[in-house]
Amino acid sequence: MSRGPNTRLADLFVLTGWSKGELARLVNRRGAAMGQQQLSTDTSRVRRWIEQGEIPRDPVPRVLAAVFTERLGRVVTTEDLGLERHRPTRSGAAQSAAVPWSPDRTAAVLTEFTGMDLMLNRRGLVGAGAALTAGAVIADSLKGWLDGDAVAYAASVPGPRRVITEGGARPVVDVYDAGPVGLDEVEALERSVQVFRAWDAARGGGLQRKAVVGQLNEVGGLLTHRHPAAVEQRLWMVAANLAVLAGWMSHDVGLEPTAQRYFMIAAEAAQEAGDRPRAGEAISRAARQMVHLGRADDALDLMSAAKAASGRLLPRTRAMLNTVEAWAHASLGHSQDTWRLLGEAEDLFAEEAPEPPPCWMQVFDEAELRGMQALVLRTLAEHDPSAAARAQRHAEHVIALREGTGQLRSALFDRITLASLHWLTGEPDAAEFQAKMVMNLIGQNSSHRTWDRLREMYRLTAQYRGLPAVDELRAELGRELRAADAKVRPRTT
Numbered sequence: 001m002s003r004g005p006n007t008r009l010a011d012l013f014v015l016t017g018w019s020k021g022e023l024a025r026l027v028n029r030r031g032a033a034m035g036q037q038q039l040s041t042d043t044s045r046v047r048r049w050i051e052q053g054e055i056p057r058d059p060v061p062r063v064l065a066a067v068f069t070e071r072l073g074r075v076v077t078t079e080d081l082g083l084e085r086h087r088p089t090r091s092g093a094a095q096s097a098a099v100p101w102s103p104d105r106t107a108a109v110l111t112e113f114t115g116m117d118l119m120l121n122r123r124g125l126v127g128a129g130a131a132l133t134a135g136a137v138i139a140d141s142l143k144g145w146l147d148g149d150a151v152a153y154a155a156s157v158p159g160p161r162r163v164i165t166e167g168g169a170r171p172v173v174d175v176y177d178a179g180p181v182g183l184d185e186v187e188a189l190e191r192s193v194q195v196f197r198a199w200d201a202a203r204g205g206g207l208q209r210k211a212v213v214g215q216l217n218e219v220g221g222l223l224t225h226r227h228p229a230a231v232e233q234r235l236w237m238v239a240a241n242l243a244v245l246a247g248w249m250s251h252d253v254g255l256e257p258t259a260q261r262y263f264m265i266a267a268e269a270a271q272e273a274g275d276r277p278r279a280g281e282a283i284s285r286a287a288r289q290m291v292h293l294g295r296a297d298d299a300l301d302l303m304s305a306a307k308a309a310s311g312r313l314l315p316r317t318r319a320m321l322n323t324v325e326a327w328a329h330a331s332l333g334h335s336q337d338t339w340r341l342l343g344e345a346e347d348l349f350a351e352e353a354p355e356p357p358p359c360w361m362q363v364f365d366e367a368e369l370r371g372m373q374a375l376v377l378r379t380l381a382e383h384d385p386s387a388a389a390r391a392q393r394h395a396e397h398v399i400a401l402r403e404g405t406g407q408l409r410s411a412l413f414d415r416i417t418l419a420s421l422h423w424l425t426g427e428p429d430a431a432e433f434q435a436k437m438v439m440n441l442i443g444q445n446s447s448h449r450t451w452d453r454l455r456e457m458y459r460l461t462a463q464y465r466g467l468p469a470v471d472e473l474r475a476e477l478g479r480e481l482r483a484a485d486a487k488v489r490p491r492t493t
Helices: 007-016 020-033 043-051 060-072 090-094 102-122 135-146 183-203 209-222 229-252 256-272 276-292 296-310 315-331 335-350 366-381 387-402 408-424 428-444 448-464 468-488
Strands: 162-165 168-171
Touching: 007 043, 007 060, 020 043, 020 060, 060 102, 102 209, 102 229, 102 256, 135 256, 135 276, 135 296, 183 209, 183 229, 183 408, 209 229, 229 256, 229 276, 229 448, 256 276, 276 296, 276 315, 296 315, 315 335, 315 366, 335 366, 366 387, 366 408, 387 408, 408 428, 408 448, 428 448, 428 468, 448 468
Parallel strands: none
Antiparallel strands: 162 168
């Protein structure tokens, strides 16, 4: 029976520039390379997939995802192509308690997305040709499990997880089978997260992103097997933490749609682990991304979702969420909301916590708080000049706090913030000094975001054109920014 046109597949097919016959030949060729010699796709089948919504049998959807990923230079999953067979609805699952639903889907999405991302790395492709999803759309899509109505499953059920399709049950992972693990292996994975986190803070996301994605892919494979409840919960937390890192590193190197997808995977993995605060923090990362990209309204929608996801929060976590929300308000010139949220964050940070913060919140220390306060108020200062003096004090304080910590990327952000404030307050000599310090260090890190912030600072120098020292600095900055654009910006499709 016809389902109607597959608009997702049709839209992506148009972007490739292929004919239907070309796509059929590519599917057969790629299938043969994957050991699937029996494929015999032809033009009429491609037409039925696009025009009638017919979903081909495995492994054709995975083959299609691979050829579209390679052609478009960004991750394309079977879900993106509209080729995911519908899994049971919650009502359907309720009729049979043995049918898994949400965890299996999360594991399947995780393994497929990371696998495609790794394929791009292997083939030297970099993906940036997709649009970001609006914050309100993401918030709406999360409402089901934000209300706590995700379907539970029995972790003790033996055997591998299985996805339910119209053709019957099949394993989530067909080729690679990592096998179940114990607590020792989980503890080793947890330690690896700490190592990756330290690398990211020191040098930026570009150097270790592929390693993090590869580790996340391995964890996704592990989650296709049943484990004791305690092991399973910790594995989901490892997945959540790695997905946040993969998202943050992707954002750091300019792979914005990829980053957004990882943040949502992280939120879902944290939900499977039963850690609502971690889910909320993951969504707040997507909000920070939106502010950085000039989409503050979307960021506020995401912060509403983050707060709804988080449940009961420790004071420090609430303080962190407040700083992100304040940054979005500052970008929009909402002075009163910005000051209120920053004041609340200061008070919350000073509260005695009833328990130590989780490992993923330990990075939000005093330096991170002051750095965010400086950034938020520097942003507000373009709308409300009275914010500049307080922002400058925070920036100078955080520079002193980070001295000798090895957190190069954060230190660069702090100095760019301080230089920008000096430009805003009419202190070109002090601004030039800070800018030159940044220029001496920026080549040592792999973060594209530092170049984005530097570009914002460069914009502020325009009012001082005509001063010889400033003109010289602007010429140097212009050369470096053009070189950075040519060398590190991901290509678009």
